[in-house]
Amino acid sequence: MSELGPMILNVKGLHKSFEDKDVLKGIDLELYRGQIVALIGSSGSGKSTLLRCVNLLEEISDGQIFLNDEDISEPTINQDEVRRQIGLVFQAYNLFAHLSIEENITLALRHVKGLSTAEAKAKALALLDRIGLADKADEYPDKLSGGQQQRTAIMRAVALEPTLLLLDEVTSALDPELVGEVLELIRDLKAGGTSILMATHELTFARDVADWVVFLDGGVIIEEGPAKEFFGNPQNPRTIEFLQRLRRRAGDA
Amino acid sequence: MSNTKARQGQPSEIELNRRAFRKSRKQKSTLVAVLSTIGFAIVAWLSLVNTPGWDRVQQSFFDYDTAVKALPHVLDGLLLNLRVLFFSAIGVLVFGLALALLRTLRAPIFTPIRLLVRGYVDLFRGLPLIIVLYLVGFGIPGLRLEFLGRIPAEVLGTTALILTYSAYVAEVFRAGIEAVHPSQRLAARSLGLTYAQSMRLVVLPQAFRKVAPPLMNDFVSLQKDVGLISVLGAVDAVRGAQIEVAHFANFTPYVIAGLLFVLLAIPTVRLADYVTGRLAKREQAGGVL
Ligand SMILES: Nc1ncnc2c1ncn2[C@@H]1O[C@H](COP(=O)(O)OP(=O)(O)O)[C@@H](O)[C@H]1O
Ligand SMILES: [Mg+2]
Numbered sequence: 001m002s003e004l005g006p007m008i009l010n011v012k013g014l015h016k017s018f019e020d021k022d023v024l025k026g027i028d029l030e031l032y033r034g035q036i037v038a039l040i041g042s043s044g045s046g047k048s049t050l051l052r053c054v055n056l057l058e059e060i061s062d063g064q065i066f067l068n069d070e071d072i073s074e075p076t077i078n079q080d081e082v083r084r085q086i087g088l089v090f091q092a093y094n095l096f097a098h099l100s101i102e103e104n105i106t107l108a109l110r111h112v113k114g115l116s117t118a119e120a121k122a123k124a125l126a127l128l129d130r131i132g133l134a135d136k137a138d139e140y141p142d143k144l145s146g147g148q149q150q151r152t153a154i155m156r157a158v159a160l161e162p163t164l165l166l167l168d169e170v171t172s173a174l175d176p177e178l179v180g181e182v183l184e185l186i187r188d189l190k191a192g193g194t195s196i197l198m199a200t201h202e203l204t205f206a207r208d209v210a211d212w213v214v215f216l217d218g219g220v221i222i223e224e225g226p227a228k229e230f231f232g233n234p235q236n237p238r239t240i241e242f243l244q245r246l247r248r249r250a251g252d253a
Numbered sequence: 254m255s256n257t258k259a260r261q262g263q264p265s266e267i268e269l270n271r272r273a274f275r276k277s278r279k280q281k282s283t284l285v286a287v288l289s290t291i292g293f294a295i296v297a298w299l300s301l302v303n304t305p306g307w308d309r310v311q312q313s314f315f316d317y318d319t320a321v322k323a324l325p326h327v328l329d330g331l332l333l334n335l336r337v338l339f340f341s342a343i344g345v346l347v348f349g350l351a352l353a354l355l356r357t358l359r360a361p362i363f364t365p366i367r368l369l370v371r372g373y374v375d376l377f378r379g380l381p382l383i384i385v386l387y388l389v390g391f392g393i394p395g396l397r398l399e400f401l402g403r404i405p406a407e408v409l410g411t412t413a414l415i416l417t418y419s420a421y422v423a424e425v426f427r428a429g430i431e432a433v434h435p436s437q438r439l440a441a442r443s444l445g446l447t448y449a450q451s452m453r454l455v456v457l458p459q460a461f462r463k464v465a466p467p468l469m470n471d472f473v474s475l476q477k478d479v480g481l482i483s484v485l486g487a488v489d490a491v492r493g494a495q496i497e498v499a500h501f502a503n504f505t506p507y508v509i510a511g512l513l514f515v516l517l518a519i520p521t522v523r524l525a526d527y528v529t530g531r532l533a534k535r536e537q538a539g540g541v542l
Binding site for chain 2: 055057080081083084085086087088090092093094095096097098107108111112153156157160
């Protein structure tokens with residue numbers, strides 16, 4: 001194991017319930033700078049809820065969330081300020097349908113970061129160039145493939161230089177042949193030092209790229225560990241069963 | 254061989270025959286449509302002019318001389334209608350949007366405001382416009398608020414139109430705002446945009462597009478309903494026509510006023526059709542992921 005950087009995210013005893021339904025029942029999670037932590041678990045296990053709690057899109061029911069040692073679960077915190085430091089990309093419909101690809105990226109640069117129109121445009125074009133979409137800058141999202149849309153959405157989040165990037169099954173709605181290009185981008189981001197917490201069903205990718213894997217089931221962490229050990233030698237019977245099920249499905253496809 | 258040709262833009266003989274057939278079939282059906290329309294119009298016209306009372310109806314509703322003499326006065330009145338339409342439309346958009354936005358506020362402290370807005374919308378969607386016109390038109394002056402002075406009938410009429418139409422338009426806007434995919438709002442918030450910024454920069458621009466067709470339909474209704482301010486005594490096209498009717502003892506001015514309103518509505522109706530069609534096409538083509 002290489003030296004750990006500073007702790008970016010620290011979730012302590014997080015609970016979240018909707019009405020009287022407990023969705024997250026005491027989650028503890030740590031993420032260090034430059035790491036990718038992969039959240040896996042079947043549908044409904046609470047992955048999205050966890051990510052949304054971290055981004056303060058949901059009010060948590062108990063516990064604490066620290067971002068760079070600051071308790072962002074304090075009610076007095078400026079939530080918009082916190083969200084500026086955390087990027088979030090989900091399965092689909094990320095891009096603003098009424099704006100061009102370039103405007104999608106410049107919007108927050110201008111209105112959140114306060115960049116001038118020219119600065120924002122230059123930055124957007126540079127980012128689009130990095131993912132090979134500079135020539136699509138003026139196109140609208142519905143003219144792009146799903147993979148291109150998701151890569152743009154990720155770059156839109158990255159443009160704000162977030163402390164932490166949250167990815168919620170960003171490849172789940174894609175045609176299989178488009179998954180690779182998005183995963184490739186995530187790999188690049190990690191190489192560039194971005195800290196990422198991602199919910200995913202891409203086991204191979206998680207094994208190869210994630211530093212830490214967390215298996216969530218029924219709102220609790222069943223098992224977690226370094227990617228190699230987690231996949232090489234899972235301990236909990238539920239983990240083993242889940243991995244087998246997912247691999248069988250991947251084998252079918 | 255013919256296949257390769259077809260691919261290079263040179264249609265094969267079979268395709269040429271097919272096209273010729275389709276063309277002649279289309280010409281035939283156009284011809285049938287034209288002929289049957291003309292035939293129908295002739296029958297309708299003949300049966301109308303052969304009704305026993307046609308001569309009298311023609312004299313009192315379609316009299317050319319009366320039409321020419323009444324036209325200037327009716328047109329004058331129409332200018333007032335247009336002015337009322339202009340201010341009503343702006344007032345309705347602003348007030349309707351404000352109502353819709355108030356209704357989207359979810360925080361508990363806004364509950365009374367939300368309930369108030371809902372009550373307002375229910376009330377004014379149920380009240381017949383003519384009653385609102387009477388209540389505003391005769392009620393507000395009846396309050397004898399000295400500082401307001403004497404309020405012109407068209408201002409009262411405009412107020413009544415705004416009150417009523419805002420209730421409809423608020424519902425249209427609300428539906429539009431709710432039709433924007435929730436992910437769009439989440440995406441905006443997660444970029445750090447504030448609630449107000451998300452609304453202004455992301456949700457509303459998309460909502461406006463979605464509600465353009467129903468909004469235009471409401472505008473067409475408003476175009477007609479501006480004629481109702483005549484009940485308050487404002488000399489608009491309808492009231493102008495009424496005066497001319499009394500003067501000439503002939504109903505032709507009403508027909509003139511009616512025709513003018515129709516002429517006014519046609520461009521908007523066409524525009525509404527065009528916009529609706531274009532949006533539907535975009536919606537069909539727009540494969541998001
Ligand atoms: N806003 C909500 N209200 C009520 N229940 C919710 C809400 N959001 C999520 N849930 C429930 O929480 C559970 C976990 O959902 P989610 O976090 O989306 O799981 P995952 O992303 O792992 O599929 C599900 O049972 C879901 O029905
Ligand atoms: Mg989910």
